[in-house]
Amino acid sequence: MSDHSSSDTPTLACPTCKKPIEWSEKYPHRPFCSERCKLIDLGEWASEGHKIPGQPVYDDVLSDDLDPTKTRH
């Protein structure tokens, strides 16, 4: 009765290239099959985030203007 390492390793598809991988130490970049796919996915996510119109500069100006420690008398 040695139930040590069963062959029931969960498998999943790499989100980037859909290649089937095992959820094990064989794939340190899981759920991606490789670091390359991981970077590709992160890159797409970042470029998509770029499209969202944020207002970081405007917000920075506002908070700077409202900062009481910077408006000295």
Ligand SMILES: [Zn+2]
């Ligand atoms: Zn992949």
